[in-house]
Amino acid sequence: MARLDARRTNLGVFAIVIASTITGFSTYLAGSHSTWWLFWMHGSIGFALVALLWWKGKVIVQGLKARWPEASAWLSILTLAVLLVVIGSGIYSAMARGGKLGPWGLLEVHAGGAMIIVPLFVAHLVKRWVPPAKRDLSRRVLLRAGVLAGVGLALRAATEGVTRVADLAGAHRRFTGSHLIGAPGERFPYVSWFLDDPSPVDPSKWKLEVAGSVERPFSLTYGALLNERHERLRATIDCTGGWYSEQDWEGLRLGTLLDRAGVRRDTRSIVVTSITGYSRAYPVAEARTMLVATRIAGTPLTHGHGFPARIVAPGRRGFWWVKWVRSIEASSSPSWLQPPVPLQ
Numbered sequence: 491m492a493r494l495d496a497r498r499t500n501l502g503v504f505a506i507v508i509a510s511t512i513t514g515f516s517t518y519l520a521g522s523h524s525t526w527w528l529f530w531m532h533g534s535i536g537f538a539l540v541a542l543l544w545w546k547g548k549v550i551v552q553g554l555k556a557r558w559p560e561a562s563a564w565l566s567i568l569t570l571a572v573l574l575v576v577i578g579s580g581i582y583s584a585m586a587r588g589g590k591l592g593p594w595g596l597l598e599v600h601a602g603g604a605m606i607i608v609p610l611f612v613a614h615l616v617k618r619w620v621p622p623a624k625r626d627l628s629r630r631v632l633l634r635a636g637v638l639a640g641v642g643l644a645l646r647a648a649t650e651g652v653t654r655v656a657d658l659a660g661a662h663r664r665f666t667g668s669h670l671i672g673a674p675g676e677r678f679p680y681v682s683w684f685l686d687d688p689s690p691v692d693p694s695k696w697k698l699e700v701a702g703s704v705e706r707p708f709s710l711t712y713g714a715l716l717n718e719r720h721e722r723l724r725a726t727i728d729c730t731g732g733w734y735s736e737q738d739w740e741g742l743r744l745g746t747l748l749d750r751a752g753v754r755r756d757t758r759s760i761v762v763t764s765i766t767g768y769s770r771a772y773p774v775a776e777a778r779t780m781l782v783a784t785r786i787a788g789t790p791l792t793h794g795h796g797f798p799a800r801i802v803a804p805g806r807r808g809f810w811w812v813k814w815v816r817s818i819e820a821s822s823s824p825s826w827l828q829p830p831v832p833l834q
Contacts, residue, residue, distance in 0.1 A: 520666070683832050763815070768813075
């Protein structure tokens, strides 16, 4: 019976880690308010894992006694240590604000640790994997799974309650878990996707190309872009690093550029590319509503914020807001036919 409970505990941990990884990755892609439930689900699954670790701890102790000091025992310890760091950094990021582990913010530690835990977890399971059996789908097992899910949801709600009652920084975070850094007109951070950080752009040598599946391709110099009739749009940029900022952006509607170029009927997406080669593809209808911004809070963009022009994509996370825009291309390929996150 003890061996059977240990096996089911391991299967439970495996299922929860997979579910947590999937939902965690999905939160990187979600930016609209309609996806709030996804963030709640990810947090609840994480707390369910915390609850299950009580039983998993007993299994770990038994395994270490049997395998110590083999390499597999050390792998188990390393996997557990990384898992605890992932859980702890996630909880702290939700309840408080700031905090670092070395040069990295705790939310970055949470996400980076999650990427590390997957190969460690797979290696840990290689010699211990036992496929699910029919008896693992019994009414009792499903009832326990439901109770565990309820415990995770209750712990998530309790943590939220404590955060609000104590008026911790997490009580004022956005539905994504991000904390406010920079109200309209205030300074806010500028970050780049990994090594996407070019030298400052010379505006006299820069041009914005509008091409692809269009009838009338054309280009605009920086001066010509500034002479266009600009619109103002208040939009929230929400960085996956754990902060958000609401700002007033000024620029030209991307739809205006597309109408001028004459988008062909076979167009299924709009690809925006930076001078670094960094690119993102958007559905045509959504792309039309986005802004090719040249100013923020009444002043020209700085280099760090994407000078001479950047995309403002409301409802999208920060890595969709392409900076240092070089070209806008109408494409016959669908927008989903791209990596979910940039690989540049």
